[in-house]
Amino acid sequence: MHEQRYSQTAIAIHWLAALGITAAIAMGVYMVALPMSPARLRLINWHKWLGVSILVLSTVRLLWRLTHRPPADLPMPSWQLRAAHLVHGVMYALFFAVPLTGWTYSSAAGFPVVLFGVLPLPDLVSPDTSLAAVLKALHVTLALTLGAVITLHVMAVIKHQLIDRDGILSRMDPWPIRNLEA
Amino acid sequence: MKSLRRITCCASALLVFFPAYAQKLEPAQSEISFAFKQMGVPVEGRFSTFAGQFSFDPKKADPGKVVLIIDTGSARFGSPDTQTEAVKAEWFNVAKFPQATLESTAIAAAGPGKYDLTGRLSIKGVAREVRIPVALARAGAITVATGAFTLKRLDFKIGEGDWSDPSMVANDVQVKFKLALSGIAAP
Numbered sequence: 001m002h003e004q005r006y007s008q009t010a011i012a013i014h015w016l017a018a019l020g021i022t023a024a025i026a027m028g029v030y031m032v033a034l035p036m037s038p039a040r041l042r043l044i045n046w047h048k049w050l051g052v053s054i055l056v057l058s059t060v061r062l063l064w065r066l067t068h069r070p071p072a073d074l075p076m077p078s079w080q081l082r083a084a085h086l087v088h089g090v091m092y093a094l095f096f097a098v099p100l101t102g103w104t105y106s107s108a109a110g111f112p113v114v115l116f117g118v119l120p121l122p123d124l125v126s127p128d129t130s131l132a133a134v135l136k137a138l139h140v141t142l143a144l145t146l147g148a149v150i151t152l153h154v155m156a157v158i159k160h161q162l163i164d165r166d167g168i169l170s171r172m173d174p175w176p177i178r179n180l181e182a
Numbered sequence: 183m184k185s186l187r188r189i190t191c192c193a194s195a196l197l198v199f200f201p202a203y204a205q206k207l208e209p210a211q212s213e214i215s216f217a218f219k220q221m222g223v224p225v226e227g228r229f230s231t232f233a234g235q236f237s238f239d240p241k242k243a244d245p246g247k248v249v250l251i252i253d254t255g256s257a258r259f260g261s262p263d264t265q266t267e268a269v270k271a272e273w274f275n276v277a278k279f280p281q282a283t284l285e286s287t288a289i290a291a292a293g294p295g296k297y298d299l300t301g302r303l304s305i306k307g308v309a310r311e312v313r314i315p316v317a318l319a320r321a322g323a324i325t326v327a328t329g330a331f332t333l334k335r336l337d338f339k340i341g342e343g344d345w346s347d348p349s350m351v352a353n354d355v356q357v358k359f360k361l362a363l364s365g366i367a368a369p
Contacts, residue, residue: 038347041220041221041350109260110259110261112223113223114221114222116222117222118222127260
């Protein structure tokens with residue numbers, strides 16, 4: 001039973017990332033619709049700080065994933081396994097691509113990222129208005145793609161949990177004690 | 183012929199007694215820039231249009247007077263959004279206050295090539311006294327005056343309403359200038 005679950009570290013990172021990424025996408029969608037105001041600037045900065053935090057968390061996550069074996073796949077048709085692994089791979093790629101394009105966009109737009117308002121991060125490119133426009137479009141496209149892929153991932157979990165009833169969610173349950181009591 | 187000589191003579195006399203007439207700001211070689219922080223993020227800008235009136239003689243104990251006129255609508259930023267914002271009523275209010283001026287009230291020598299300028303800085307209808315250390319350096323026929331000082335943007339109502347929160351846009355603004363002047367006597 002134990003090897004059917006992800007490690008506590010992997011589970012913690014998963015839910016922390018889920019929370020952070022959902023918040024970052026929601027902030028991004030909301031803030032770009034705001035008119036120029038202190039509220040907009042504050043959200044943009046928080047969004048950048050969150051994005052950099054997600055980038056750091058994703059690096060830890062990738063290193064953990066590469067050095068720890070995940071639990072064996074649940075029995076399911078091979079096309080579903082291939083699709084699940086493809087979705088995981090795309091998500092991992094976007095965990096890096098989305099924050100990195102955002103950071104690069106910020107550099108190109110002439111706004112260095114200062115993490116939490118105190119730690120200046122290096123500029124990835126020099127300020128360039130036309131490059132900034134391209135990077136903005138790329139960042140938005142990749143972020144919305146990540147949102148779509150996460151939706152697919154969640155829908156697959158719901159399908160497995162509620163229709164196949166294969167207990168897939170318990171693999172990522174951060175409180176396994178509760179399951180033992182149930 | 184005689185009258186022409188008199189005119190030339192008078193003109194020369196004017197140049198000698200009123201050196202201001204020959205002192206000119208060279209805009210292409212001059213810069214006025216400023217920098218501030220926005221949630222810790224450095225933002226830089228500059229003014230592209232400014233003019234000045236100078237009557238300055240470094241050899242005199244009271245070296246003269248300087249007036250600088252800056253077009254507030256010429257503030258240039260790296261980001262187009264910032265530039266659009268800067269002209270608005272909350273910031274420079276360019277429609278109502280198209281110019282900022284610095285008028286010296288006293289210039290005092292403070293060592294070789296160094297001066298302390300005291301003057302009235304007027305921005306957005308608010309005038310404040312400022313003290314600015316200025317260094318002069320000569321390069322050929324050009325005298326370059328450089329200096330820097332810090333002003334509090336809220337003193338001049340730059341960034342009103344929601345924008346007056348200094349935790350969002352810092353109150354301190356570092357102003358830097360390099361003014362290339364022609365026609366100033368060698369020290």
